[in-house]
Amino acid sequence: MNDPSIEQLLQQFGLSDKEIDTYLAILEQGEAKASVIADEADVSKRHVYSVAETLADRGFVEVNDHVVPTTIRAHPPESVVDTLADGLEKMEPALESRFSQAAPRSESFEVVKSRVTVLKRVAELLGRAEGEVMLAIPHRLLDDIATELRDAIERDVLVVLLVTGADPDDDLALDGLASVARVWGQPTPTILTVDRELGLVAPPEMLSRANNAAQAIVFAQEQLGPVIVGSFLGNYFPMATERYATEPEPLPTTYHDFRHAVLQAALHIRTGSAVHARVTGRPLHGEDGPAELDGVVVDVRQSLLEPTNSSFPVENTLIIETDHGTYNAGGQGAFVEDFEASTVELKLV
Structure with missing residues (x-):
């Protein structure tokens, strides 16, 4: 990789042109006095001290001011990259949260690449249900959307629930979460349909493993909804064991x-x-x-x-x-x- 490409990449992490020149000079020296670095980077000695403090705070270098004269030592590139990657990982949840709030709602299809966003979309769609919900979801994520399921039941929505990845003999608290609920020990796609026209499909690995390339689809298509309902009722629901059925409602x-x-x-x-x-x-x-x-x-x-x-x-x-x-x-x-x-x-x- 040539120097201009390195400079462009470092600019993406917020370094100015003079900071980049100073840092590259430190890298080439490994460890050196401020005066040597100043000559190499064509900047003032005072500027080297100022930039070095900033670079040290970000994990790029170490300022050895306990020796005379003060020297500046570059951290190994592998350590710098690990520090930057760790910062990006910590940034992801906050970015995802803001991105979720701004994600388009008017599109017929939306591709979702994050587990956090999948759960947000499930909760949002459940909140919009007026008549009928079909949902297959892993048991370990059931608590995350339990409030939305209870609210749907309170609105007299039919909720057909398939809890996956759980032993049918386990003691599961399903009362109030569904009209009818079944349990299946096998992993399945996460499937949601709302009122036969809104929904979501996510592959099993997307909600079970972090850092995978799987993607989910959120749709708003009344032609597609019945197809997903048919797949849910035909391929997955019959394989499961009934664990809960609501009591008969008062009539009329x-x-x-x-x-x-x-x-x-x-x-x-x-x-x-x-x-x-x-x-x-x-x-x-x-x-x-x-x-x-x-x-x-x-x-x-x-x-x-x-x-x-x-x-x-x-x-x-x-x-x-x-x-x-x-x-x-x-x-x-x-x-x-x-x-x-x-x-x-x-x-x-």
Whole structure:
């Protein structure tokens, strides 16, 4: 490496041109009197003393003022580089914190390179949830977002939680953190979807090991959200062991998230209660079908609560017996059912 490149690099660490000339002169001498360094750097002897004190404070040199005449000795370059690297490492958390606050929110996709920022994004997205959350997260990080999960439950958000990297037999405190929670001992990607259109995906190693090159993706795409939900429910959630399910909610209640309505209907039916549903939406296979279903829920097909009985992982269906026949109702994006629901009112018969 030639001298101009060295000078440019040292400028990046805040050294002025005269400080760089003085430091390079000290390096070339190894150890020398101020007068010798002044001649080599073409600066005054007084300037050498002033610069040497600054360089000593930053770990570049040592001023030996206990001898006469005073000498200035360069620290080994390896030691200087280690000192600079240590300073940069200590600077990273503060830089990340400020960068997180200024990161763009309007983009459809954001690449995240820091574990700190991944956790911030998870917390932010959980705070925006209005209807439904699907989350797979390592057990050791659960406490970091526990407050946001509890707040989501308090807002009546459906929270489907998969805790990874933990023994299913461990005593985990999951009450109040989820509507349904399962535990799996294997590491998985960190996956989050919020209201089927916002979310995050991070590879396992990004949150388990420091200083790796893995990156996470934060997205705001309603076309992508259902795909990630399908992967979560189809590939990861079925492999885990159910550890927690919420108690049935008081009825009547109106649900705008269909999966939430299905879960609550299943919970009530399992207690022996008869559930009545009034479903608004649209027929899927003919314009002459009903615009509303009003009747008793005679069966539920679902994959959230054990034992599951869905024919495919994302199937969530209410089977409703009305005065005009029995219909299958699905949620947003339904395609195999008779009816696509927009709202569901459940009440006990």
